[in-house]
Amino acid sequence: MVFDQLLSGGDTRWGIHGVGMTRPDLVNQLAAQDGLYAVRVADGQGVKWQVPGALWRTSVATTGRDAVVQAIAAPSTRWVTITVTEKGYTPALAQLLLDGLRLRQQAGLSGITIASCDNLQGNGHKLQALVKAAAASQDSEVLSWIDAHCAFPCSMVDRIVPAATPEVLAAAQESLGVKDHCALSTEGFWEWVIENRFADPADVALLQSAGVRVTPDVHSYEEAKLRMLNGSHTAMALMGAVTGRPFIASCIGAPHIREFVFRLMGQEVSPHLSRSDWADYRTALIARFGNPYLKHSVHQIATDSSQKIPQRWPPSVMGQIAQGAAFEHHALAAAVFVRYTLGVDEQGQAYALNDPQAESLMAMGAAQRTTPEACVLALLAREDLWGSALPRHADWIARVTHWHQQVLQHGVDQAAQQLLLTQA
Ligand code: CS2
Secondary structure, three states: OHHHHHHHOOOHHHOEEEEEOOOHHHHHHHHHOOOOOOEEEEEOOEEEEEOOOOEEEEEEOOOOHHHHHHHHHOOOOOEEEEOOOHHHOOHHHHHHHHHHHHHHHHHOOOOOEEEEOOOOOOHHHHHHHHHHHHHHOOOHHHHHHHHHHOEOOOEEEEOOOOOOOHHHHHHHHHHHOOOOOOOEEEOOOOEEEEEOOOOOOOHHHHHHHOOOEEEOOOHHHHHHHHHHHHHHHHHHHHHHHHHOOOEHHHHHOOHHHHHHHHHHHHHHHHHHOOOOOHHHHHHHHHHHHOOOOOOOEHHHHHOOHHHHHHHHOHHHHHHHHHOOOOOHHHHHHHHHHHHHOOOEOOOOOEOOOOOOOHHHHHHHHHHHHOOHHHHHHHHHOOHHHHOOOHHHOHHHHHHHHHHHHHHHHHOHHHHHHHHHHHOO
């Protein structure tokens, strides 16, 4: 949407070559629609449709790798933005970028800005380290060229964009009079905060003119978003999955879940944020979660929980521990995660765990039917989820075990209500 706005001002340098990393279906569909798709922007302020026209070309990295490498190396390319999810930061991604960058270096072209947009703290540093590690093991010339000419800004992107539902596709057809297989629904709110670190410093003013916030320090925005928005999202998604509530709006519509999330943010997340306007941020988030137009599936957000939890929960729990403060809300959330690994909700409906760790999580989680305490211990011992300190923290383990017992005996809703009574 930002690049579309820059294009509409007549600056044709911002056309996008969109790359799907694995699955060709969406890319093929978009190509068949000439890169055009409808976006419904809807919330309490109103409903409007937009058709961004910034997507000019498309490729799929798995089947059209060479086209992607050539696109990175094209003289007209100035930026690469990366949104590949938490689990996408692999050596294969680094190699793809490196192959394109090497061609640029060999052709004597300018460097480019490579911006990660994923929900990871220090995402630019992480991407830079990955690419540089690949370069260092292969080619010292390209490594020094990358250092001298390319920029890897950290950035925080915030806009809730659920996977499209049949209802959205039908609404698009109704409003626009054409069949659109790629229509999306989103909220009015959007925020893109990016570190002031660009291959071309002239981009600062351009991005600002389109509403992007350019700042020397993205860290405080990243941590607030990851722990407040995404941390609450993961907690609600797991609660919804286990209780059978399909959408985030259905979770926030339940008064005890709404209050739970409100206190999680206020009591356990906010004390450790460097962003001081957290109370306004919380109010805005609760309203955004309740947006009735966003049918944001809890199972979509619960996808890859093993990759998301590390950024979203442990930093707040560690902050509370350092201050000798309670972490009951996160302990209940962790207990619900353990319950979630059973793969069946409280009504007996089975669901799939869509997670690179699904097999090991379900194998560990199955034991909670017979030996619940040992199962909690085993899942809390995983440093890939909780970091190195929490697995050794006796009080944390005791509180998660307590809430897990409550969840198994009385269900998630009653456990949450119990927590609210004791923490009033
Ligand atoms: C969500 C995010 O799916 C998820 O894990 O928490 O995609 C969230 O909707 C975005 O970060 C909002 O900016």
